[in-house]
Amino acid sequence: MGEPTLRVVYGRVFGVAVVGVHGCLINVEAHVGRGLPALTLSGLPGAGVQDARERVRPAVESSGLEWPLRRVVVNLSPAGVRKDGPGFDLPIALGVVAASGQVPGRHLSRYAFAGELSLKGELVATAGILAVAIAAAQGGLQGVVVPEANLAEAELVEGLQVVAAPSLAAVVDFLRGEWVPEPSRAPRAPPDDRSSTVDFSEVRGQGVARRALEIAAAGGHNALLIGPPGAGKTMLARRLPSILPTMTRQEALEVTRLHSVAGILAGGGLVDSRPFRAPHHTISPAGLLGGGSGFLRPGEASLAHQGVLFLDEFTEFRRDAVEGLRQPLEDGRIVVARASGAVEFPARFALVAASNPCPCGFDGDLRRNCRCLPNRLDAYRQRLSGPMLDRVDIQLPVPRLTRAELLGSDPGEASSIIRARVEDARDRQRARMASSSWRCNAHMPGAMARREARLTDRAEALLSAAVESLTLTGRSFDRALKVARTIADLAGRERVEAEHIAEALSYRAASPSWEVAQVG
Amino acid sequence: MPARGWPKAFASAPGDREALAVLLSLVSLTPRRLLEAARGRGSASACLRAVRAGRLGSDGDRAYSQKLDGAAMLAKLSSTGARLVAVHEGEYPGELLDLFDPPAGLFVRGLPLGRLQPRVAIVGARNCSPGGGEIASLLGAALARARVCVVSGGARGIDAAAHRGALDEGGASVGVLGCGIDVAYPRQNRRLLERIVESGALVSEYPPGVRAEPFRFPARNRIVAALAKAVVVVEGAAGSGSMITSDHALDVGRDVFAVPSAVTSPLSWAPHTLIRDGATLIRGPEDLLVDLGLEAADAEAWCAEGHPTAAGLAGAERQVWEALTAASPPDSLARRTGLALPEVVSALVGLEMRSLVRHLGGRYERRAQKRGSS
Numbered sequence: 055m056g057e058p059t060l061r062v063v064y065g066r067v068f069g070v071a072v073v074g075v076h077g078c079l080i081n082v083e084a085h086v087g088r089g090l091p092a093l094t095l096s097g098l099p100g101a102g103v104q105d106a107r108e109r110v111r112p113a114v115e116s117s118g119l120e121w122p123l124r125r126v127v128v129n130l131s132p133a134g135v136r137k138d139g140p141g142f143d144l145p146i147a148l149g150v151v152a153a154s155g156q157v158p159g160r161h162l163s164r165y166a167f168a169g170e171l172s173l174k175g176e177l178v179a180t181a182g183i184l185a186v187a188i189a190a191a192q193g194g195l196q197g198v199v200v201p202e203a204n205l206a207e208a209e210l211v212e213g214l215q216v217v218a219a220p221s222l223a224a225v226v227d228f229l230r231g232e233w234v235p236e237p238s239r240a241p242r243a244p245p246d247d248r249s250s251t252v253d254f255s256e257v258r259g260q261g262v263a264r265r266a267l268e269i270a271a272a273g274g275h276n277a278l279l280i281g282p283p284g285a286g287k288t289m290l291a292r293r294l295p296s297i298l299p300t301m302t303r304q305e306a307l308e309v310t311r312l313h314s315v316a317g318i319l320a321g322g323g324l325v326d327s328r329p330f331r332a333p334h335h336t337i338s339p340a341g342l343l344g345g346g347s348g349f350l351r352p353g354e355a356s357l358a359h360q361g362v363l364f365l366d367e368f369t370e371f372r373r374d375a376v377e378g379l380r381q382p383l384e385d386g387r388i389v390v391a392r393a394s395g396a397v398e399f400p401a402r403f404a405l406v407a408a409s410n411p412c413p414c415g416f417d418g419d420l421r422r423n424c425r426c427l428p429n430r431l432d433a434y435r436q437r438l439s440g441p442m443l444d445r446v447d448i449q450l451p452v453p454r455l456t457r458a459e460l461l462g463s464d465p466g467e468a469s470s471i472i473r474a475r476v477e478d479a480r481d482r483q484r485a486r487m488a489s490s491s492w493r494c495n496a497h498m499p500g501a502m503a504r505r506e507a508r509l510t511d512r513a514e515a516l517l518s519a520a521v522e523s524l525t526l527t528g529r530s531f532d533r534a535l536k537v538a539r540t541i542a543d544l545a546g547r548e549r550v551e552a553e554h555i556a557e558a559l560s561y562r563a564a565s566p567s568w569e570v571a572q573v574g
Numbered sequence: 575m576p577a578r579g580w581p582k583a584f585a586s587a588p589g590d591r592e593a594l595a596v597l598l599s600l601v602s603l604t605p606r607r608l609l610e611a612a613r614g615r616g617s618a619s620a621c622l623r624a625v626r627a628g629r630l631g632s633d634g635d636r637a638y639s640q641k642l643d644g645a646a647m648l649a650k651l652s653s654t655g656a657r658l659v660a661v662h663e664g665e666y667p668g669e670l671l672d673l674f675d676p677p678a679g680l681f682v683r684g685l686p687l688g689r690l691q692p693r694v695a696i697v698g699a700r701n702c703s704p705g706g707g708e709i710a711s712l713l714g715a716a717l718a719r720a721r722v723c724v725v726s727g728g729a730r731g732i733d734a735a736a737h738r739g740a741l742d743e744g745g746a747s748v749g750v751l752g753c754g755i756d757v758a759y760p761r762q763n764r765r766l767l768e769r770i771v772e773s774g775a776l777v778s779e780y781p782p783g784v785r786a787e788p789f790r791f792p793a794r795n796r797i798v799a800a801l802a803k804a805v806v807v808v809e810g811a812a813g814s815g816s817m818i819t820s821d822h823a824l825d826v827g828r829d830v831f832a833v834p835s836a837v838t839s840p841l842s843w844a845p846h847t848l849i850r851d852g853a854t855l856i857r858g859p860e861d862l863l864v865d866l867g868l869e870a871a872d873a874e875a876w877c878a879e880g881h882p883t884a885a886g887l888a889g890a891e892r893q894v895w896e897a898l899t900a901a902s903p904p905d906s907l908a909r910r911t912g913l914a915l916p917e918v919v920s921a922l923v924g925l926e927m928r929s930l931v932r933h934l935g936g937r938y939e940r941r942a943q944k945r946g947s948s
Contacts, residue, residue: 113927165596246798258903259905261903261905261908262903262904262915262936263903265915265916282935283934305595417935418934418935419935420901420937422840423841425701425839426701428760428762451933451936452937453903455903459903459905459906463909465903512898519927520927522929523928524926524927541916552920553920554920555920556920556921556924557916557920558920559923560922560923560933561921
């Protein structure tokens with residue numbers, strides 16, 4: 055006669071590992087077997103998932119369930135996929151609960167489970183749920199079980215049943231057929247409703263800045279605002295998202311997913327207005343570009359995807375942080391490399407940088423004298439030039455307006471009016487560049503810019519004259535062409551004309567001060 | 575006692591020039607103190623003996639003077655192309671004796687000072703506005719064309735602009751330094767100082783190697799004023815050194831001219847104060863040359879009304895030009911002319927390409943014009 059066979063029980067549940075912005079279905083297997091009571095996690099769980107070991111047992115016991123006093127092994131497979139973050143609490147707990155026979159297994163394989171558990175067994179708002187839901191839908195599952203707080207984002211995925219539960223106990227009851235979630239209580243976000251609270255009509259004067267930002271929005275150009283403190287640079291930058299074209303649903307979903315993974319959705323649903331991110335200049339490269347150890351979070355540049363990244367006091371940012379922006383400015387994505395592989399975050403944003411004209415801030419001001427010494431001035435100006443700012447097509451000064459200038463100015467147009475023009479211009483660009491892989495003027499390479507411009511003769515002549523009299527460099531020549539092409543698009547013109555070139559030239563980089571320019 | 579009381583034989587005997595070189599290196603012997611000592615003792619050598627014996631000057635200077643070798647100093651000077659010009663020597667500018675405390679000697683590099691006549695000084699703020707620099711440059715150029723040598727302090731800002739204006743016109747300039755003749759201060763002006771030496775001269779009352787310190791500049795300013803027959807102040811904020819220069823000028827009976835500018839600019843303080851106190855207001859090179867009694871045929875008008883380039887403007891450019899009476903942002907110009915903002919901006923760029931306007935921090939302003947520029 056052999057030994058009495060121990061009843062070995064096995065349970066399997068789907069979880070989702072979020073890597074970058076994508077989710078990957080993970081089999082969470084639990085095995086309850088012979089041995090001293092212990093909980094082991096295998097399958098290369100990251101630090102965040104290892105944490106789950108501490109939370110899961112109290113959560114299970116608080117939910118009125120039993121924790122098996124046997125040796126429990128939970129395996130997350132495939133082992134090669136990086137698993138991190140707090141979303142595995144629920145599948146691990148359920149796996150153990152299923153393996154100990156406390157929950158019927160027949161429904162388990164239809165859903166993916168995700169969510170962080172509190173020690174009391176409550177399901178807490180968790181980052182990345184939208185990515186989980188998308189992965190579940192792509193994996194052909196029927197539905198997803200997530201914390202109640204994340205209902206709104208999970209519902210954005212079409213064709214997926216969403217079970218939003220307040221606690222582990224509720225999930226177990228659901229699986230036993232004893233509980234049904236209430237019909238969705240999340241308010242449906244009204245489609246295409248601009249809930250932006252800022253508008254260009256609030257800006258007085260600064261007509262040049264408004265015009266320049268319209269051009270930036272229309273052509274996807276980056277902008278540098280230079281002016282003394284208090285001139286209104288932040289106020290202007292903050293309003294740029296309000297004149298960018300309305301996001302398509304696909305774009306909005308992309309943004310929502312990024313914000314979900316970053317944990318900043320705060321229970322909201324679809325993010326339908328373009329993001330505006332303004333990190334402080336002390337931000338680290340990881341904070342700006344993404345990364346971190348363990349769970350790879352998107353950086354501010356990715357959170358500004360499809361929106362505006364505003365770098366105020368541009369010269370004060372860490373050089374290594376700013377250098378890292380070159381890649382996203384080039385191809386609209388950030389690749390974070392790790393030993394386990396590279397993770398890509400989308401990051402296509404409009405860059406708006408702002409700076410003082412000099413260290414004291416008052417170079418060129420009418421009422422206050424600049425007190426900067428030439429060495430400091432030169433060093434400061436150096437930081438305003440260079441490879442980073444070579445990609446900024448539009449530089450504009452934002453002067454501190456005198457009272458007379460402010461009082462005499464007209465109130466600005468509403469953002470919706472400007473946005474309509476911007477959208478028309480974008481349509482024209484897309485149509486013209488349909489056969490290429492670019493969709494806006496700012497991204498055109500130099501040679502293409504020259505072809506697309508289709509300069510009139512007068513425009514050609516003006517540009518040649520400008521190279522002489524304004525000492526244009528090759529790069530500023532290209533930038534002027536691209537900006538002129540956008541100005542022509544805004545005017546509905548097929549060819550770039552002389553006045554478009556002239557206006558584009560007014561947005562060129564400020565030449566070195568007259569004094570620095572003297573040699574000898 | 576009048577300052578002209580430098581003993582005739584102060585630096586004429588053999589060994590006197592070497593002694594003078596040492597005396598000029600001694601910090602406690604201010605020009606005035608040295609003058610009084612010279613009147614008592616008669617010659618530079620006698621003064622030096624007194625210092626070395628402890629009867630004149632501080633203890634520190636006595637010790638220092640024992641270590642210095644005047645002959646070696648003079649030899650080193652001439653190997654660097656410089657020379658020491660002692661009082662009453664042929665090259666020493668007699669006008670300096672108008673001062674209460676003329677220098678006993680000057681270190682000079684460049685052409686003989688006697689050939690660099692007549693001289694007019696142009697002084698002003700280091701952190702001048704681009705407009706002020708332009709004006710200083712035009713004044714320097716006009717003086718150069720009238721064969722007047724431009725004197726200034728070799729500092730950045732107005733001084734440098736005035737020097738350049740004269741040199742670019744092929745004229746001569748004298749730079750009076752607040753440091754040794756071999757010290758390029760500020761560093762950015764090194765090339766400019768070399769150019770000054772090539773067609774004019776650099777002058778200093780400090781021996782070679784002396785570094786520039788702020789306290790040396792007021793003393794240097796008195797030499798700028800005394801070397802010239804007139805001083806023109808272009809820009810200066812409250813507390814500017816150009817006020818010191820003009821005070822010295824008045825003390826020695828030189829004419830003071832001042833260029834006005836917008837009252838809202840902090841840099842208009844010095845010229846406006848001087849004008850209120852009686853300095854002569856000049857609107858440009860023409861006024862200056864006329865007041866100096868120089869041939870005004872080549873002088874150019876200040877503002878460009880009726881100027882060929884401005885006269886040739888048409889359409890939007892002309893309208894914008896005419897509306898541009900003070901530094902204005904394009905918005906204001908759009909309102910004034912009734913043109914659309916993009917049109918105004920392109921007109922401004924066109925004007926900028928013709929060198930008629932300048933862009934400064936979001937505003938555009940007219941530039942001063944040289945007649946005959948295309």
